[in-house]
Amino acid sequence: MMSVAGSISPLVAGLWLLNIVLDTGGQLAFKAAAGDEGAGDGLARWKHMASRPWLWLGVASYVIEFLVWIAFLSLIPLSEGVLLGSINIVAIMVAGRFLFGEKLTRLRVAGILLVTLGVVIVGVGG
């Protein structure tokens, strides 16, 4: 639409960052909700999850993210938007590494670097 190559406005950049925070935060909240020891099984597990904030934090993040993503895509071309959004894959893996001590193997690091490189190319060059 109206976007010229390389013209990412502050609003678009802000929505992009907010989307990363909400997506990663939502996933981590779901992880915390699902990984809770002693939550039981079946219905008891769901009741346990519903009585604690993590599940709801995750749901709230995703609802807001839904709107943020719509706003983001309405301001830039879709082909550019989906590529820039790929950074969420990187964010969640890095967060998993720091918060849950998940392993970053050499292949994973290569994947993370390639995705990041791709996002930078698109961000700089439109």
Next chain:
Amino acid sequence: MKRFYLIGFLLLMGFDTLAQISFKYAGTQALPVAASLEWVLRVFSQPWVYGAVIGYVGAFFTWMALLKHAPIGPAFAASHLEVVSVMLLSIWLFDEQLNTARVLGAIAIIAGIVCLGMAESREHVPEAEPAPAEA
């Protein structure tokens, strides 16, 4: 069984693609963007936003069904490769142009996703092997 995976992956990509296309239509029709209730109401007052919801819900259940049987690596890659289908469709549907930066960026991102999928496959390999010592 191979066909089951293939259909599953294509379905997953299809739902994800539907969601992104719908997001774009929904957002465009709700312009201008504003942090206001009016904007949210504009978003939800036209049908495309519900296409996005269907895409998301469909992708979620397809993903869950796939994960029960399919290897995680290819499933991970397939769940993110909708960037390709979305890019191609946006040329046709929204008259967008693929400039050099987008094509190069997409190649790097796809290569990265394939690496990450392969990393997942490697870590989960032992699960696929049946234990021969039993029985």
